[in-house]
Amino acid sequence: MKRNQWLSLFTLVCVLALTACSSEGGKTSVKIAEVTRSIFYAPQYVALEQGYFADEGLEVELQTTWGGDKTMTALLSDDADVALVGSETSIYVAARGANDPVINFAQLTQTDGTFLVAKQPNDNFKWEDLIGSDFLGQRKGGMPQMVGEYVLKQHGIDPHEDLNLIQNIDFANIPGAFTSGTGEYVQLFEPQASKFEAEGNGYIVASFGEESGHVPYTVFMAKQSFLKDNEDTAKRFTSAIYKAQTYIQEQPPEKIAEIVAPYFEDVDKELLSSSIERYKSQGSFAENPILDEEEWKNLKAIMEEAGELPEDIPYEELVNTTIAEDVMAE
Template sequence: MTKINIMALRHSAFYSPLLMTMAGGFLKAEGLEYHYDVATPDKTVPDSIANGSCHVAQSAVATRLVELEKGIDSDIVHFAQINARDGFFLASREPDDAFSWQKLIGKRVLVDHFFQPLAMFKYALFKQGVDAPAVEFVNVGDVNAIDAAFRAGQGDYVHQQGPAPQQLQRDGFGHVVASVGDAVGPVAFSSLCASREWCKTDMASAFLRAYKKARAYVIEAPAVDIARQEMDAGFFPSVDPEVLAHTITDYQALGCWEPETAISETSFEHLQDVFLHSGQISRRYAFKNVVVRV
């Protein structure tokens, strides 16, 4: 077996196509044994790819756009999509079957302030006819701090990636009322990236074969089966199995995981719409400078 080092910028059920590439035995069938890490401030995706400790990583096409805006040169390219929509949800304090985005006006929302979730949330407000300054954005820190703060009573709403809001609901602290993915629509959200050189290797070809099979599986398989395998692999030790299955069902229903693995130019341009609106880029960048076909 050949060892392949895989890194995630963030760890979530949202990335089940990649997680099941590992947990579902698809890599093993290609002769690859995985080592999986989650990035930290001291061990980033770009640094790990550059020093060779990571072969392939879950990241976001937007990371390269921001680098290009800053004039940063990089050998990292994005070669396959993971999610074709944003995977964040809004949860409220009380059930609200009649929720509308206008209800956020004047309310305190614990918003994930990482660059892409923040840009997407602002664009969702724009698409839904809400002026961002009319909403009180509360920044309490990282994903763990956001969850703890809402459980402690801070904020009227919380903005989180699954399965965190679904677990909040299960624990009686919140109720999922909306999806940012629904509000924004299709976009090149999360992706797989690697060095240009690695993308030309036999390992890359074997990985992509495994990934395509895993992706097809998570689109069609019962969520409970996917959740069981991810739990067995140790990916979500503190999440209730029913909550994990519910979250995966939500993502299947949203259409986050499309059959096509290639990142489309249309979704890339939609992504640039989001980041132009947020002011994080000042102009459009060429598709070929960010995305490759493997």
């Protein structure tokens, strides 16, 4: 046999050997970028802690990227394979004419996750109490801010005319700014909202999630090319999330709090439990990973109301339900 033939045979044997090793004992690595750290994302942490990803042969690396813009940058620059972020970001990317659009493939939460926190207690809060107040807002064009504006307008309040709207604080620094004296009201996720209440730094007076209806608030998304080249990985990933979603629906908040506690080391477990109960009671955790068309329409209506919808992009272009449907059928 000629030398080149020997080399070709040797290369083939090596490739087959490596493939065999990978299928027997190797795990597929998946990097997730989450937009913030919140008990709102409890199903994700359950999937990690209960070994659902590992059971699917996945080794998941989780990073918190603090803000929709930073999260999407991580995804587009391949610092992450999957992003957990609001669906509005996929619309922004597509509207810029992306050659490799970002596709929503597994929904995690289905309502807004923020609560209106006041500096002073108010057992008889009315939305009109906000008029003329200093309101510490969120990032322009992000889901918390857009949903907040949508809800305020539903109550006859123009956020840009009737409030002193403060929007020059970075997302990660908003809680600290509020405790330092900036703003009379602020939108906060759990468990931060309940933690503020326990510490006397603020008081929950209303829920934006209860007011705004179902939206694809946080969704797992990936570049179209990733889903095409790694369809099996995406299915296994979604399967792990679906198991966690089912677990969340079936188990009491106290048990879930025990499982996710390692992700919130500075938060009391009783407070974690009450935060989970608050989200469960208002239906914030999606029961399955399918993002339906009605939710997509609601999202676009909220974006349009906020003046942030750059283009009316059809549901079919940026949402893949086939992966979730296949997982649920199995």
